[in-house]
Amino acid sequence: MAIEKKDIDEVAKDIKGAFDDFKKANDKELDGIKAEKTKLSEQVDTLNAKLTELDNLKSELEKELKVAKRPGAVDRKEADEHKAAFGQFIRKGNEDGLAELQQKAVQVGVSEDGGYAAPPELDQSLLEILRKDNVMREECGSIIISASGYKKLVNVGGASSGWVGETEERDETNSPKLKEIQAAMGEIYAKPKATQQSLDDMFFDVEQWLAGEVAIEFAEKEAAAFLTGDGVKKPKGILANTLSTAGDKTRAFGQLQKFVSGTNASFTYDDLLNLIYGTRKGYRNGAKFMMNALTMLHVRKMKDLEGNYIWQPSVQLDQPSTLLGYGIAENEDMPDVAADANAVMFGNFKRGYAVVDRLGTNVLRDPYSSKPFIEFYTTKRVGGMLLDSNAIKVLTLKAP
Numbered sequence: 001m002a003i004e005k006k007d008i009d010e011v012a013k014d015i016k017g018a019f020d021d022f023k024k025a026n027d028k029e030l031d032g033i034k035a036e037k038t039k040l041s042e043q044v045d046t047l048n049a050k051l052t053e054l055d056n057l058k059s060e061l062e063k064e065l066k067v068a069k070r071p072g073a074v075d076r077k078e079a080d081e082h083k084a085a086f087g088q089f090i091r092k093g094n095e096d097g098l099a100e101l102q103q104k105a106v107q108v109g110v111s112e113d114g115g116y117a118a119p120p121e122l123d124q125s126l127l128e129i130l131r132k133d134n135v136m137r138e139e140c141g142s143i144i145i146s147a148s149g150y151k152k153l154v155n156v157g158g159a160s161s162g163w164v165g166e167t168e169e170r171d172e173t174n175s176p177k178l179k180e181i182q183a184a185m186g187e188i189y190a191k192p193k194a195t196q197q198s199l200d201d202m203f204f205d206v207e208q209w210l211a212g213e214v215a216i217e218f219a220e221k222e223a224a225a226f227l228t229g230d231g232v233k234k235p236k237g238i239l240a241n242t243l244s245t246a247g248d249k250t251r252a253f254g255q256l257q258k259f260v261s262g263t264n265a266s267f268t269y270d271d272l273l274n275l276i277y278g279t280r281k282g283y284r285n286g287a288k289f290m291m292n293a294l295t296m297l298h299v300r301k302m303k304d305l306e307g308n309y310i311w312q313p314s315v316q317l318d319q320p321s322t323l324l325g326y327g328i329a330e331n332e333d334m335p336d337v338a339a340d341a342n343a344v345m346f347g348n349f350k351r352g353y354a355v356v357d358r359l360g361t362n363v364l365r366d367p368y369s370s371k372p373f374i375e376f377y378t379t380k381r382v383g384g385m386l387l388d389s390n391a392i393k394v395l396t397l398k399a400p
Helices: 005-069 076-092 098-105 120-133 135-139 196-200 206-228 269-277 293-300
Strands: 141-145 151-155 178-182 184-190 193-195 256-264 288-291 326-330 342-347 353-358 362-366 373-386 392-398
Touching: 076 098, 076 120, 076 196, 076 206, 076 362, 120 135, 120 206, 135 206, 135 288, 135 326, 135 353, 178 373, 184 206, 193 196, 206 353, 206 373, 256 269, 269 342, 269 392, 288 293, 293 326
Parallel strands: 141 353, 256 392, 288 326
Antiparallel strands: 151 178, 184 373, 193 373, 288 342, 342 392, 353 373, 362 373
């Protein structure tokens, strides 16, 4: 059968018709799929947003749960109410309901001496400022307590050990020797003053002002006490502990080892080496020198046996200057270079000594004693304790 052009034209017409029908059907189908897809997409987006909302809610609830389980944690609403009432007390002297809010939020009553407990935020802000302004707080360990004092049991050795054969009898093990150490606590106070006009200024941040003013007064007195305080109504400082020339193996617990310089009223490169290598290796990790600025001038002039300066300046960001490879904590309360002075310390101060803070700062508003100023009598309990007498060494300069 011969194929004619008419036949091809008819097939082409049929194909075109079929294709038109296909496009209509396909477009209808695609439109349906698109509509359904859009609907599903909207549902997915809605569910996704809900999941995000629920996830965020879960995170917030978990945070609140952690806070609720934390010792001393309080209800956030009660804490905010207490903070607002305390602010009115500071600005206006308004005490209405403050005692009750304090009892609920801070869980303490009003002091017998008067005054009110500051909100935890102010207490924390004060501690942060003190750490920045007080080298002893910065370099030493920190313990925060809620009770009136702090005691700790430490193991000072005594448990026996040794080597034995597989079938040999073991000697009876001795009980370890435990010693109780206790922080010497004291109450520190400051009396910053402000005018009523400044307190009435709504843009005046009362809490930050109070924390800053109190920190200035506290920092200077604390720094001296943590170093040389005698422990009577104040912390017992590092250098107030008994000093002995005996080594770690024979020296009594609680006594610091001192090295006496070989030069009258001065010290040398070798004396600094004695400090470093007289400290056990485990304590040298994280150890620093501590001295005042005048003593730092003295060590900058020193050289080792090969003629190299033993003090090296900082040339990189966040890298401190070093002395024989160790950092230097500048402390103006350290003694000057002089005969019989404990002019240099070396060691791991975080392991050796701890500052002990009792939670809570108490504020008494006094508008009468210093008119026209309003005085804020602010008190806080703080202490200090020697934790490990092997962690810190002292260089005592030889007396003629």
